[in-house]
Amino acid sequence: GAVVSQHPSRVICKSGTSVKIECRSLDFQATTMFWYRQFPKQSLMLMATSNEGSKATYEQGVEKDKFLINHASLTLSTLTVTSAHPEDSSFYICSVGTGGNQPQHFGDGTRLSIL
């Protein structure tokens, strides 16, 4: 299955900072990647679907100007949390879709803490 690397694993920064999270597919050319967010004791919620070479598809209620997604190559998608505030503190997880109704492969996640 696909190997997914997510970086960084943990970020602590001040309010107002923009934070970039990278998701790399190490052994699979992924046309589709997914970004999830998980608040404490809650479920993983899909934020957006990242499509290589085109605009991301955002889920209802997710601000596309707040959470910028770039999927410029078949192996890299980035999520930038712009002007982060404490309420953006969460666990962000990416996954790679390998297509053909195959299961997604997940990264280790990034814990974002905004002070």
Added chain:
Amino acid sequence: AQRVTQPEKLLSVFKGAPVELKCNYSYSGSPELFWYVQYSRQRLQLLLRHISRESIKGFTADLNKGETSFHLKKPFAQEEDSAMYYCALTLSYNTDKLIFGTGTRLQVFP
């Protein structure tokens, strides 16, 4: 709206005891159901999916459309089964979009 419900946040059993992690879903179409597992300090990974009808690490799950359930079962729990378990579904018209339950933590005591 589509929803996955895992009523138990924590399930504690002793080694060798049977385990059943409950999962119910609400969706009017034909979903595909999954169980994902996250062991301590590891990433989320697929445990099993209903269309495969497999037994993985002794776990099985049967899709019951009448009860809209997909409970995960194992007859004899092992300590290494201790982990976080998430039930999830994909929609029939969008097989990429996963909808997760809130998860159940399984603790297996020696």
